[in-house]
Amino acid sequence: MCLAIPGKLVEISENAEGVRMGKANFGGIVKQVCLEYTPEVNMGDYVLVHVGFALSKVDEEEAVRTYKLLEAMEQLSELDDPEAEEPVAKDSPTRPPP
Amino acid sequence: MEVCGGQTHTIVKYGIDHLLPGEVELVHGPGCPVCVTSLEMIDKAHAIARCPDVIFCSFGDMLRVPGSEFDLLVLKSRGADVRVVYSPMDCLKIARANPGKKVVFFAIGFETTAPGNAMAVWQAHRQGIKNFSVLVSHVLVPPAMEAILQSPLNRVQGFLGPGHVCTVMGYHEYEPIAERYHVPIVVTGFEPMDLLEGVLMTLRQLEAGTAVVENQYPRVVKREGNQAAQDLVKKVFETCDRKWRGIGSIPRSGYRLREEFYEHDAERLFEVDKIDTQEPSVCISGLVLQGVKKPHDCPAFGKQCTPQHPLGATMVSAEGACAAYYAYGRHLEAGKKALQPV
Numbered sequence: 001m002c003l004a005i006p007g008k009l010v011e012i013s014e015n016a017e018g019v020r021m022g023k024a025n026f027g028g029i030v031k032q033v034c035l036e037y038t039p040e041v042n043m044g045d046y047v048l049v050h051v052g053f054a055l056s057k058v059d060e061e062e063a064v065r066t067y068k069l070l071e072a073m074e075q076l077s078e079l080d081d082p083e084a085e086e087p088v089a090k091d092s093p094t095r096p097p098p
Numbered sequence: 099m100e101v102c103g104g105q106t107h108t109i110v111k112y113g114i115d116h117l118l119p120g121e122v123e124l125v126h127g128p129g130c131p132v133c134v135t136s137l138e139m140i141d142k143a144h145a146i147a148r149c150p151d152v153i154f155c156s157f158g159d160m161l162r163v164p165g166s167e168f169d170l171l172v173l174k175s176r177g178a179d180v181r182v183v184y185s186p187m188d189c190l191k192i193a194r195a196n197p198g199k200k201v202v203f204f205a206i207g208f209e210t211t212a213p214g215n216a217m218a219v220w221q222a223h224r225q226g227i228k229n230f231s232v233l234v235s236h237v238l239v240p241p242a243m244e245a246i247l248q249s250p251l252n253r254v255q256g257f258l259g260p261g262h263v264c265t266v267m268g269y270h271e272y273e274p275i276a277e278r279y280h281v282p283i284v285v286t287g288f289e290p291m292d293l294l295e296g297v298l299m300t301l302r303q304l305e306a307g308t309a310v311v312e313n314q315y316p317r318v319v320k321r322e323g324n325q326a327a328q329d330l331v332k333k334v335f336e337t338c339d340r341k342w343r344g345i346g347s348i349p350r351s352g353y354r355l356r357e358e359f360y361e362h363d364a365e366r367l368f369e370v371d372k373i374d375t376q377e378p379s380v381c382i383s384g385l386v387l388q389g390v391k392k393p394h395d396c397p398a399f400g401k402q403c404t405p406q407h408p409l410g411a412t413m414v415s416a417e418g419a420c421a422a423y424y425a426y427g428r429h430l431e432a433g434k435k436a437l438q439p440v
């Protein structure tokens with residue numbers, strides 16, 4: 001239950017009690033989220049949501065880096081054959097130098 | 099050791115532990131809040147849910163956790179008003195709509211969930227919603243990691259840190275632990291590639307002999323965490339000793355409500371103090387939670403104990419190690435291995 005999922009902010013508003021709320025789209029399902037902990041977010045940002053609270057903005061550049069890793073891994077698995085196993089493990093993708 | 103139950107789930111689902119070379123063993127940590135909520139607390143929840151005029155609200159995964167006698171679903175079938183909520187904020191709506199009832203929320207979870215629960219209490223306090231209270235059983239990760247590292251049974255040489263807990267709290271709290279116990283800690287995300295990279299970063303540290311905190315999950319986690327969330331959590335909660343199911347009491351490993359929010363404290367309002375409990379003796383979930391044993395080391399795993407008839411908490415929640423092993427067929431594998439001639 002500690003899982004938090006990223007959603008795209010499609011609405012920002014303030015409710016009757018003065019709490020900053022919004023709506024986030026999780027792959028087609030739109031849910032209410034409380035934005036009190038993420039005052040910096042804007043419409044269209046990706047936020048990480050847990051039990052109805054946005055806890056953090058998802059950094060786009062870093063997300064792209066991770067998806068590149070995934071891509072790299074998938075390419076590696078395409079090359080996969082029994083003899084390639086060793087080098088694949090050794091050449092696993094590494095973090096680009098900072 | 100991966101700390102978080104969500105990480106355990108991903109690892110077992112994608113068979114990441116099986117893909118790694120034999121020298122690398124992943125043991126599963128205590129990071130499933132449903133699993134570690136003490137039996138006393140569950141029995142307290144049941145005692146409160148049975149009171150007249152109570153609407154008892156909980157996250158869905160708590161409904162099937164066995165207490166000493168039954169679970170919340172059984173209580174519901176016997177007529178108790180038990181409701182599943184998506185967010186603690188939903189309880190405030192229920193409380194406003196039912197002024198004649200007492201709405202109680204079972205506030206469990208790690209640091210990830212604490213800001214949500216803190217906000218619900220804070221808003222109830224601010225808006226004067228008097229018929230809302232919380233049964234608090236919050237647990238904290240760093241003291242549990244220290245308890246594991248201090249145990250004479252400890253086998254853990256490196257940690258994949260809990261990415262979402264650190265989203266809230268940051269990771270400076272982990273730096274003294276890495277240093278004191280000379281153990282690498284890599285704050286890690288929840289996708290398969292995050293876990294692989296987390297393992298890789300941990301191994302590089304072990305090979306180099308370093309023991310520092312690194313962040314594999316910078317797209318979400320910052321070193322300082324979420325300050326606004328930490329501020330409200332501190333305003334509403336204070337640390338206390340907390341009993342963990344299967345592990346026992348760990349000093350300063352939980353949150354309870356601060357004095358000024360006592361009118362929202364269900365434990366006080368309902369006087370459910372004296373509850374004696376007993377765990378089924380076959381269950382070794384405490385050792386599983388500390389990474390000492392694996393689910394298939396338990397004689398009941400997949401036999402008397404299944405997700406349909408859980409004997410212990412690590413079988414109840416999908417994030418518990420026993421349930422994850424069962425869901426992805428590890429009990430069948432264990433049977434197959436036993437049949438193979440040696």
Ligand code: SF4
Nearest residue numbers: 381382396403410420
């Ligand atoms: S399989 Fe069941 S009885 Fe065995 S440790 Fe896991 S939860 Fe406990």
